[in-house]
Amino acid sequence: xxxxxxxxxxxxxxxxxxxxxxxxxxxxxxxxxxxxxxxxxxxxxxxxxxxxxxxxxxxxxxxxxxxxxxxxxxxxxxxxxxxxxxxxxxxxxx
Amino acid sequence: xxxxxxxxxxxxxxxxxxxxxxxxxxxxxxxxxxxxxxxxxxxxxxxxxxxxxxxxxxxxxxxxxxxxxxxxxxxxxxxxxxxxxxxxxxxxxxxxxxxxxxxxxxxxxxxxxxxxxxxxxxxxxxxxxxxxxxxxxxxxxxxxxxxxxxxxxxxxxxxxxxxxxxxxxxxxxxxxxxxxxxxxxxxxxxxxxxxxxxxxxxxxxxxxxxxxxxxxxxxxxxxxxxxxxxxxxxxxxxxxxxxxxxxxxxxxxxxxxxxxxxxxxxxxxxxxxxxxxxxxxxxxxxxxxxxxxxxxxxxxxxxxxxxxxxxxxxxxxxxxxxxxxxxxxxxxxxxxxxxxxxxxxxxxxxxxxxxxxxxxxxxxxxxxxxxxxxxxxxxxxxxxxxxxxxxxxxxxxxxxxxxxxxxxxxxxxxxxxxxxxxxxxxxxxxxxxxxxxxxxxxxxxxxxxxxxxxxxxxxxxxxxxxxxxxxxxxxxxxxxxxxxxxxxxxxxxxxxxxxxxxxxxxx
Numbered sequence: 225x226x227x228x229x230x231x232x233x234x235x236x237x238x239x240x241x242x243x244x245x246x247x248x249x250x251x252x253x254x255x256x257x258x259x260x261x262x263x264x265x266x267x268x269x270x271x272x273x274x275x276x277x278x279x280x281x282x283x284x285x286x287x288x289x290x291x292x293x294x295x296x297x298x299x300x301x302x303x304x305x306x307x308x309x310x311x312x313x314x315x316x317x318x
Numbered sequence: 319x320x321x322x323x324x325x326x327x328x329x330x331x332x333x334x335x336x337x338x339x340x341x342x343x344x345x346x347x348x349x350x351x352x353x354x355x356x357x358x359x360x361x362x363x364x365x366x367x368x369x370x371x372x373x374x375x376x377x378x379x380x381x382x383x384x385x386x387x388x389x390x391x392x393x394x395x396x397x398x399x400x401x402x403x404x405x406x407x408x409x410x411x412x413x414x415x416x417x418x419x420x421x422x423x424x425x426x427x428x429x430x431x432x433x434x435x436x437x438x439x440x441x442x443x444x445x446x447x448x449x450x451x452x453x454x455x456x457x458x459x460x461x462x463x464x465x466x467x468x469x470x471x472x473x474x475x476x477x478x479x480x481x482x483x484x485x486x487x488x489x490x491x492x493x494x495x496x497x498x499x500x501x502x503x504x505x506x507x508x509x510x511x512x513x514x515x516x517x518x519x520x521x522x523x524x525x526x527x528x529x530x531x532x533x534x535x536x537x538x539x540x541x542x543x544x545x546x547x548x549x550x551x552x553x554x555x556x557x558x559x560x561x562x563x564x565x566x567x568x569x570x571x572x573x574x575x576x577x578x579x580x581x582x583x584x585x586x587x588x589x590x591x592x593x594x595x596x597x598x599x600x601x602x603x604x605x606x607x608x609x610x611x612x613x614x615x616x617x618x619x620x621x622x623x624x625x626x627x628x629x630x631x632x633x634x635x636x637x638x639x640x641x642x643x644x645x646x647x648x649x650x651x652x653x654x655x656x657x658x659x660x661x662x663x664x665x666x667x668x669x670x671x672x673x674x675x676x677x678x679x680x681x682x683x684x685x686x687x688x689x690x691x692x693x694x695x696x697x698x699x700x701x702x703x704x705x706x707x708x709x710x711x712x713x714x715x716x717x718x719x720x721x722x723x724x725x726x727x728x729x730x731x732x733x734x735x736x737x738x739x740x741x742x743x744x745x746x747x748x749x750x751x752x753x754x755x756x757x758x759x760x761x762x763x764x765x766x767x768x769x770x771x772x773x774x775x776x777x778x779x780x781x782x783x784x785x786x787x788x789x790x791x792x793x794x795x796x797x798x799x800x801x802x803x804x805x806x807x808x809x810x811x812x813x814x815x816x817x818x819x820x821x822x823x824x825x
Contacts, residue, residue, distance in 0.1 A: 252774040269781040273723050273755040292575050295546045
């Protein structure tokens with residue numbers, strides 16, 4: 225199965241629904257908890273190190289979130305917006 | 319000298335000198351003294367007397383500073399705790415130390431009371447209970463006196479005399495060597511108060527040590543209540559920070575910033591890693607990106623602060639690959655299983671003796687006797703060797719300890735919690751080298767017969783009950799553990815399997 229950003233052509237970000245499903249799977253949490261305003265620390269029990277670990281794993285699946293901005297991510301919505309911004313910047317690095 | 323006397327001495331010399339910067343708050347030595355006077359009256363009015371425990375759940379900042387020194391003046395015992403502690407851990411710590419007062423942010427208001435009578439405080443009196451994770455899963459408190467917390471701070475001043483005020487020909491010769499490497503940035507800082515940036519919580523020995531270093535030695539303390547790489551570099555630039563101490567994870571975040579070069583960090587003389595040793599590759603990257611010296615701090619809560627340190631005169635390789643030499647006043651030796659001294663170059667357990675060593679674990683004489691002998695030697699549980707030039711190389715750990723993001727984690731605490739689940743028969747937790755945070759926590763689980771469980775259920779059992787950094791990153795189920803002769807799980811085999819899996823090998 226190809227990952228969401230494998231194509232070299234114009235790419236669309238994955239939907240928020242898909243994004244939150246991936247996060248729920250990576251963090252092993254109930255999908256119902258992964259809502260836009262859910263705090264990674266308070267609701268999903270993921271501190272900054274776990275957040276970066278998760279971003280690295282998502283990156284392996286083609287979902288790239290700028291790691292250097294991980295420290296500014298508080299909620300699931302923050303992470304999704306960063307991801308969308310990254311997609312909007314052009315082709316992902318090979 | 320007591321902590322109260324040390325503060326009087328430090329603040330009395332240059333009352334108009336700025337000594338503290340945190341956000342919008344700026345304080346001079348004179349204001350610091352007045353604030354501590356006010357807090358002392360408040361604490362006294364609340365009934366705090368010599369020997370009473372005062373617990374704090376405060377982030378690094380002004381409130382902590384005034385409370386810490388006020389408690390010290392009254393002879394009270396401060397118990398600095400992480401504001402992020404989970405309810406269960408907090409309850410067990412409070413039951414252990416029985417504080418007369420627990421202070422949260424905004425709770426210590428000024429009192430209009432009169433000055434309390436001077437308390438008869440001695441340097442050997444208990445000043446702080448610093449909690450660390452316990453090997454058995456129960457938090458334990460190290461007991462520190464006024465003397466044992468001040469001594470390591472004074473020692474750091476002696477280490478810095480190389481560029482602040484060379485006091486002998488030997489030091490002057492080293493200074494010349496350092497000037498040839500670090501040039502103008504050293505000249506700019508020479509003979510002046512240093513600006514020390516604190517980025518770690520003050521409930522940790524690293525954080526507390528840096529706080530005292532900044533306030534008591536005629537320098538200036540810049541404070542970041544919660545680490546953020548961009549904010550840290552902005553502070554370095556704005557306040558012309560000369561000494562920056564952070565845990566390796568924080569360093570990793572800073573050197574990874576794509577726009578790092580846009581910050582002016584030319585004021586930095588020393589970058590230091592606390593909480594855990596930095597991998598040599600990261601140390602070299604810090605040296606390269608910041609163009610200054612890098613020190614791997616080595617210390618434990620039990621030692622009251624750092625016990626060894628590098629020097630500006632040391633080569634880049636020595637700074638990156640060793641933890642330097644013993645601090646002034648500290649003795650070190652390498653011992654075997656029977657605690658007999660070993661020859662130079664041999665690997666054994668590192669034992670330390672010096673004025674910063676704790677008095678013992680609070681209300682735990684048997685635990686104390688396991689690590690502290692009658693002659694004052696503390697057996698650290700770290701495996702090390704001392705080379706022919708006297709540099710200390712830490713090579714591993716004898717004790718079962720994981721260090722993740724600079725935080726100590728004893729696997730037993732997690733294992734005990736996991737085993738409390740009705741479907742889990744046994745758990746073994748190991749630390750596995752990780753690209754982020756130094757080590758990650760892996761939990762291996764053996765379920766009871768005919769039971770089933772998902773990773774999510776295991777983690778849900780941990781969430782809310784364990785501190786967030788102790789929640790395993792990875793969970794694996796095994797039908798049986800590899801075992802040694804005594805029947806205990808062979809953790810080195812589990813760790814090896816985890817490393818193999820992580821690197822893409824089959825398990």
